[in-house]
Amino acid sequence: MRKSMTVWPVVHEERRRLVADLAELTDAQWATPSLCPGWDVHDVVAHLMDTARTGRLGFVRALVEARMDFDRANENGIAREKRPDPRETLGALRDAAELTLTPPANLATRLVEAIVHGEDIRRPLGLAGQYPDAAVRDALAYQLRTTVSFGGGRERAAGLRLVDRRSGNAWGDGAVVEGEAIDLLLAVSGRPVDPGRFSGDGAARFAGTLVSEQL
Structure with a gap:
């Protein structure tokens, strides 16, 4: 079985689960520090939104714009996708849940992205994640x-x-x-x-x- 046939259904389901888990967050909860140093819950959702919409060419373009600084590219992506109202950012992630764009990397990175960032958000909020x-x-x-x-x-x-x-x-x-x-x-x-x-x-x-x- 092709790897894409096992990875993408998990990633899509995890995006949907995360959107459902965060639907009723308060403003204070959106500002909760995540497990990613320097990023709050809203930042991580914006990052997930950015990666969901970034394909191979977009990844290369973003890295060039960031002068080959991966961390800067991530920060630029958050700034690009983070809406004034976190609920709008969450809605955008919901709309992008079924996308299959990916940077030029092993497809397993999509699993890492979905699961680790899911826990980056859920654990500080006291939410339980369920992953295959x-x-x-x-x-x-x-x-x-x-x-x-x-x-x-x-x-x-x-x-x-x-x-x-x-x-x-x-x-x-x-x-x-x-x-x-x-x-x-x-x-x-x-x-x-x-x-x-x-x-x-x-x-x-x-x-x-x-x-x-x-x-």
Whole structure:
């Protein structure tokens, strides 16, 4: 089965779920800091809106305009798509939910984008996300193959064996870190996760690496 036939239905469903979850947010909730440093909930939704509408040529054009600075390109995209009223931004994401545009990157990045940014928003708001287990594992496997400089998290798990507590799937070699796949995905993607959610003889080292990076 072609990868696009499994990735896009998950991405489209996650966009719809997120829109539904955020439909009744208050103004204060929209301003809640997300797990992305410097971005609030509204910023992340605007970023998701920007990436949903950005194809290969648009990605290259945005990067050139940002003088090859990926972070600046993201900030420019947020400024471009962020409406004065966050509900309008959410409505735009709803309208773009079925788009299949993507930058020139592995299609697994769309899973990472949908799931990690979904949690960037939901966890600070106390909302529970529901993601297909296989999609979370695919996103985690991709992040572990990809360096931090390219948006992945390979270095964060160097010398460790990450084990999905639910399925028993494992990645890497070394001291064991066991946890829920979604927590492992967030951690290797550079997001703060409660160290108590991990176990195994490599858990303390894994948590220590993540904490030192965030200081």
